[in-house]
Amino acid sequence: MSLDVNVKALMKNAFRQSKVRGETASRVRVPGGLINAESMARVVEIAQEFGNGTIFLTNRQGMEIPGIPLEKVPEVNERLQAIIDDSGVNQEERGKGYPAAGTRNVVGCPGSRLCPFGCYDTTALARRMDKAVFPNNRHVKIAFTGCSNDCAHVALNDFGIIGMTEPQYDRDRCIGCEQCVKWCRSRSVGALSVVNGKIVRDEDLCIGCGVCVNYCPTRAWTRSPEHYFRLKIMGRTGKQNPRLAEDWLKWVDEDSIIKIAQNTYAYIDEHIDPGAPGGKEHIGYIVDRTGFEEFVKWALDGVELGPKCERASRVYWGGKRYDRSNELK
Amino acid sequence: MSNANPYVPFASKVLAIVEHTEREHTFVMAYEGDVKPGQFFEVSIPKYGEAPISVSGICPDVSVDLTIRNVGRVTGELFASFAVGDTVLLRGPYGNGFDVSLYEDGECVVVAGGTGVSPVRGVIDALSHTADAKDKHVIVGFRSPGDMLFRDDLVRWADALDLILTVDGAPEGYEGNIGLVTKYIPDLPLRDPATATAVVVGPPAMMRFSVMGLLQKGFAEENIWVSQERRMCCGLGKCGHCRIGEKYVCLDGPVFNYSVSKDMLD
Amino acid sequence: MGYVLSREGLDQVLQGLGTEYRLYAPVLKMGEGRFADTDVVRYDFVTSLDQIELSKKSDYAFKELLTPLSETLFFFTEGEVKVADKDVRDVIVLLRACDLHAVKRLDQMYLANGTEKDWFYQRIRDHVRFALIGCPSSFENCFCASMGTNVAPEGWVFSLEEADGGYRCAVADGTLAGLFAEHADAEADVEPAHVVENDTKVRVPENVPTAIYKHQMWDEYTVRCLKCGRCTIACPTCTCYTMQDVFYTDNGRVGERRRVAASCMIDGYTDVAGGGQYRRTGGERMRFKVLHKVHDFRARFGYDMCVGCGRCDDICPEYISFAACVNKLADAVDALGKEVDGDE
Numbered sequence: 015m016s017l018d019v020n021v022k023a024l025m026k027n028a029f030r031q032s033k034v035r036g037e038t039a040s041r042v043r044v045p046g047g048l049i050n051a052e053s054m055a056r057v058v059e060i061a062q063e064f065g066n067g068t069i070f071l072t073n074r075q076g077m078e079i080p081g082i083p084l085e086k087v088p089e090v091n092e093r094l095q096a097i098i099d100d101s102g103v104n105q106e107e108r109g110k111g112y113p114a115a116g117t118r119n120v121v122g123c124p125g126s127r128l129c130p131f132g133c134y135d136t137t138a139l140a141r142r143m144d145k146a147v148f149p150n151n152r153h154v155k156i157a158f159t160g161c162s163n164d165c166a167h168v169a170l171n172d173f174g175i176i177g178m179t180e181p182q183y184d185r186d187r188c189i190g191c192e193q194c195v196k197w198c199r200s201r202s203v204g205a206l207s208v209v210n211g212k213i214v215r216d217e218d219l220c221i222g223c224g225v226c227v228n229y230c231p232t233r234a235w236t237r238s239p240e241h242y243f244r245l246k247i248m249g250r251t252g253k254q255n256p257r258l259a260e261d262w263l264k265w266v267d268e269d270s271i272i273k274i275a276q277n278t279y280a281y282i283d284e285h286i287d288p289g290a291p292g293g294k295e296h297i298g299y300i301v302d303r304t305g306f307e308e309f310v311k312w313a314l315d316g317v318e319l320g321p322k323c324e325r326a327s328r329v330y331w332g333g334k335r336y337d338r339s340n341e342l343k
Numbered sequence: 344m345s346n347a348n349p350y351v352p353f354a355s356k357v358l359a360i361v362e363h364t365e366r367e368h369t370f371v372m373a374y375e376g377d378v379k380p381g382q383f384f385e386v387s388i389p390k391y392g393e394a395p396i397s398v399s400g401i402c403p404d405v406s407v408d409l410t411i412r413n414v415g416r417v418t419g420e421l422f423a424s425f426a427v428g429d430t431v432l433l434r435g436p437y438g439n440g441f442d443v444s445l446y447e448d449g450e451c452v453v454v455a456g457g458t459g460v461s462p463v464r465g466v467i468d469a470l471s472h473t474a475d476a477k478d479k480h481v482i483v484g485f486r487s488p489g490d491m492l493f494r495d496d497l498v499r500w501a502d503a504l505d506l507i508l509t510v511d512g513a514p515e516g517y518e519g520n521i522g523l524v525t526k527y528i529p530d531l532p533l534r535d536p537a538t539a540t541a542v543v544v545g546p547p548a549m550m551r552f553s554v555m556g557l558l559q560k561g562f563a564e565e566n567i568w569v570s571q572e573r574r575m576c577c578g579l580g581k582c583g584h585c586r587i588g589e590k591y592v593c594l595d596g597p598v599f600n601y602s603v604s605k606d607m608l609d
Numbered sequence: 610m611g612y613v614l615s616r617e618g619l620d621q622v623l624q625g626l627g628t629e630y631r632l633y634a635p636v637l638k639m640g641e642g643r644f645a646d647t648d649v650v651r652y653d654f655v656t657s658l659d660q661i662e663l664s665k666k667s668d669y670a671f672k673e674l675l676t677p678l679s680e681t682l683f684f685f686t687e688g689e690v691k692v693a694d695k696d697v698r699d700v701i702v703l704l705r706a707c708d709l710h711a712v713k714r715l716d717q718m719y720l721a722n723g724t725e726k727d728w729f730y731q732r733i734r735d736h737v738r739f740a741l742i743g744c745p746s747s748f749e750n751c752f753c754a755s756m757g758t759n760v761a762p763e764g765w766v767f768s769l770e771e772a773d774g775g776y777r778c779a780v781a782d783g784t785l786a787g788l789f790a791e792h793a794d795a796e797a798d799v800e801p802a803h804v805v806e807n808d809t810k811v812r813v814p815e816n817v818p819t820a821i822y823k824h825q826m827w828d829e830y831t832v833r834c835l836k837c838g839r840c841t842i843a844c845p846t847c848t849c850y851t852m853q854d855v856f857y858t859d860n861g862r863v864g865e866r867r868r869v870a871a872s873c874m875i876d877g878y879t880d881v882a883g884g885g886q887y888r889r890t891g892g893e894r895m896r897f898k899v900l901h902k903v904h905d906f907r908a909r910f911g912y913d914m915c916v917g918c919g920r921c922d923d924i925c926p927e928y929i930s931f932a933a934c935v936n937k938l939a940d941a942v943d944a945l946g947k948e949v950d951g952d953e
Contacts, residue, residue: 190851
């Protein structure tokens, strides 16, 4: 019997269209990139029973199980249920697999669960974000990284979130050993200097990476109780104008970031190019079209930025304009 | 608390300043207490800090000489802001100093390099006044003719005892000795090196090679004394900076018998 | 004399002591650890039992009271030198047996090394008394039994330890007995608990030949050690300090002289005027520190400096174990001894 498959529905159900006729690949969502061993074993089982015995690790920390016969999709969806339950991903109907694929897996570096430099629990926040924005068919990429090293490459995302801590200085515990100054200079931005045997932090230059806290031998430097973030926006790869995300908010709080991401979907709905292929358009191109102010109006609707938060009034992006010139200079 | 606070400095008037070179001056400071050559004072300049300076001369009950090289924050401020008649704060004297009586009888060799001459200047002076001063051999080395300290003393010492004045290097035409102090040790005209005494003060490498030379010449380890330079921050045996092994240079030194100091490894 | 107290009862005792004494005790500082959302246990002034962390070893030692990390000694105004004031109200410090042994080492350095007493240290020390926290069991990395510091020396006024949901206290200072009796559930024979054996065992070499200075055993630390000095800052027996003179940026005629904790592991410790520096490598610094703790101090004062609290091993970011190093030292000394025997 010839195959009669709704490919659009298939893709929305998080199955990839394969070049091998009759086959598909199941895209397993792993918010924050952390999966428990049981679910990992389940992925392996699906690959062995339904796929071709291989598993592809995606750039966005998801997994794809290739070589699945199209007729096995309902069975695979049932087997995905335990994985979806474990990862806490929102679902519309049990046993029917993932309800959307447009909003991509939310990426997170290992963060403070593992990494000494991580300024916050990236996994927890990536999962919170996933709960807040998924399922949604809009093409939105969000990534979380624990510190300014940006190991998660968040600058390639629509929303790139970098952890920050505001270093707290107890001058009575400072012995003037200057290790923070040295390490800030060699591992970060050189925001610290010595005045009268004590340390002065250039608040403007400081990126809140926490290197000073890490290397302070006395606990003169500690982390702020509040977690802060840098929000970079509208980075992208692609054919026309790939570019790095640029800073929009600094010292912003977690709740505001979640709300801004949620608000963005309404902005997309309002302004997306109706003719966009597959109903998908990088937000950045929409912003290029509507102007930045329009995006800000929608994004900050109902958002109360904290007193510490700094906001760029304009954001300028760079990147190559392949749609204008492909010349090598 | 009844005991006096040893961290509180006392005031001392600058009686005179002798400018040996541009960056090496001797400050003659009013001081009436007991003090020995080789001991040191902490020059204590409020807001700038403290620096250990060895006593380079003593006029009993009147003054001490502090010969200072301008190399740091404290000494820089001293050079810049203090003149004759001004008051400088001092703490001390600290350390054991030289027991001059050990060297007065019989043959003695003093090897001193650069600012290392300061702590032994009093020793050399004392030796120059002994009856058998011709048995006292003093080798004094400076980097160059322009770096020479205590020029007047050098003239007096040359008359009184066997002085070998040398420089590491000199411009063409210089007529004095050129060479490291160690060069002169093998040829010292000693009758009985085994019983002769020696005092060695200077930069670490100079001291090491000088002592080697003396031992080769037949000196006994226990007849050699050296003065160790370390970062003496408090002078009281508290701050820890000058510790070498079980010894605190500020308390147990800076003058050590070589039989002790040879095991003080860093 | 001993007492059994409820939590409320002991808290009442501490409140009672608070009228006459300030209490200085280990406190869990939430979120003040190195890494995000981690804690640190360090000493601070407390007013109630709730604030005291008795279940963990403190990461930093009590010594910060007696030898502050940063302490202003003098204020300078134009032409005037003024000794800085200090809050010298009486203090009771809650500490463990190893740390009470450490007090003797601090006293040794500040009051009995050389002829002069450290005036600033004594000014604080005269007002400090100690209460002993019993140790029913060893913490990780402790090696007090090896150092002979597992049993507290005399010098504590009372002891306390958790037991059966309440507290057991021995009271050595009779003048405090009334306060304890008033709030106790019962009298009892109480001996402060002490550790008998640790998992970590250290063998201290009796004598150390000078050949050890050039021994290759130190080389690995040149590669491993960051020279951060955390081991010495956390150590209850390290006493080194550096003088620091400053003039205020807004008024250069006024300034102060302070002393700050110094470390033989951190750059700058041996700098002498004119740029000289001794012991540049991590290996040399490790040797200098380790030999001080288990040899040099004993050679001068007759007993070992290290009290085996293991805080240096707890805090080292590079997993350098002082305890392991001392054992390597003992082995190296043995081997050197055999070499010498062989030569003869």
